[in-house]
Amino acid sequence: MVQQKLADSLNWTLLHVLIAICEEGSISAAADRLHITQSAVSQNLKRLEEQLESQLIIRNTKPLELTPIGHYCLQVAQTIFTEITSIEAMKGSNSHLLEGEIKLLVASRLHNPKYNEFLVYFKKKYPNITLDLTVKSSMDILNNLKQKTPAVGICLAGHMPEVLNRQLLFNQRYYLYCGYHHPLFSAIELTFKDLLTENFIAFNSEDIGDVLSPITVFKETHNITGQVKAYTNNLDEAVRLIYTGYGIGALPDQFIVATHLESKLRRLPPDEGIADVPIYIFWHKQRALSPIEAKFIEEIVEFDLSF
Template sequence: MHTDHPHTRHISDKMNWALLHTFLVIVEEKSLSRAALRLHITQSAVSQSLKKLEVQLGQQLIERSNKTFVLTPSGEKCYHAAQAMYQQLALFESQLKQQSAQLSGHLKIQVVSRIHHDAYTEFLHYFKQQHPSVTFDIEVLSSAEILRNLSQKVPVLGIALCRNLPDGLNQQLLFNQRYALYCGCHHPLFHASDVSIEQLVKQDFISFQSEQIGSVLSPLTVFKDTHGFTGKITTTTNSLDEVVRFVYAGFGIGCLPMQLGSAAHLQAALKLLPPKEGVADIPVYLLWHQKRVLSTLEERFIHELLQVDFSMHRNINLSI
């Protein structure tokens, strides 16, 4: 097999970076002795490195005497090449450090169900792009279960509805969820025109378990009490899906998140009832325990999620 003669090899193939680095320091210090001090080696070793580099290149790089230190034209070119190489190596080192310091780990979050907020989905996409090594464990629970777990210092973050914040929890508002009244396609009011509040007050009702006074959805009960609703509650559930099912089946009217009610797959099955602007805003929070030491990953997730402007996007769909 043919091999090049040593004298015909390209400079890039035989160049020794240690020699180039020593030369770079010599030029920057303008002295072999000062270069030796900076490199923590002997002046003799510096001088030998310079000679080896000049032999490798076949060029004199420095003209020197007792009082002068001048780069030759080849020395100038070698110095600029060494500078460029040093800058590239420094950049490479920085990129390696950034990669090794890349955020990683396993993030556990307990959330209320049916999250469909554009801003939250886009945030998750952004977070994945920024931190591709992070994995997620998402558990869907009721708001009450999430608050109870957080109060017990279970190592998770929570996204939940919260009317009365338990002691010891941090709470950051993400957005307000608007609820409104709906009936289903099997209800007598579905095909009625110009439905009024007065027609609604005697209608049967499907209710969330958390609508009792003091609970997270109690503003819905306050609205019904304020307007004198007297119809009986035919169904009580803690599931948004079941409220939709029983409203659709004609068991009565019920409150649903407006974004869900306007979803394309439900528009033919549900009808928005007065008031058209909705019944009440229910706040949705990001929560975690004040005295639990958060991981770096949890801290970063909280910090970045709280930068999201939810007012610029659609509301989220939740069950309780």
């Protein structure tokens, strides 16, 4: 009866607010996403904690930390809202008639909770469609697609090949980070000026015109003069080098949150991050799409993966 009472009285909108706070990393960012005031977000969080008679978030911690019951509540909330999206999937009574296999080429380490939600939605709406998914570098994906490989690609891109169609899916926000073994990790008062001469870890694809060139543009326009102490083409190796103190570097924030690296890395100023790197879906202009490929592209574009 106690569980029944809570289920009957709990305001599900408050769970949506909790998800936004956790996914965005702060109350202010959640307010921007939900298009409400920070005060309203704080009040909704307080109301949820009162209804559950439990503290969910530890105040005044950076990055944001959940209590054990907060973690469990977040998991329940995410499950509920994933199931809600499946209601939309039931629209279109003939969706079960589409069947076959879609070959997807996907860049590694693309973390976006809404992309996960889309895959849940798509699987429920089109249960007879199979995904053949291969992870490759963005450069390899674009090269494969330019050869009219029967596939659809999701990746970053610097130069846009003229023979490929593309649609923007979302922007991956990059922030500056230092690691546990770097002197800045334990600095109490830290400003952006403190970073201007620090050594850097850089990606090979940060060259002007390449996929991560917005990072280089930021460095140049903000007079960051530190030396590059290591280059890599691998995100995991970049994390390793940053963690071990070889230098500071730019990393996608959603990746850090998803892989629970907050205790090993420290996000540095500026608070708003340094660059948005767009993620696109690509397919060849002169290769006829199969009905299920066309449907996949249509659905993922309409789903709105921005966060």
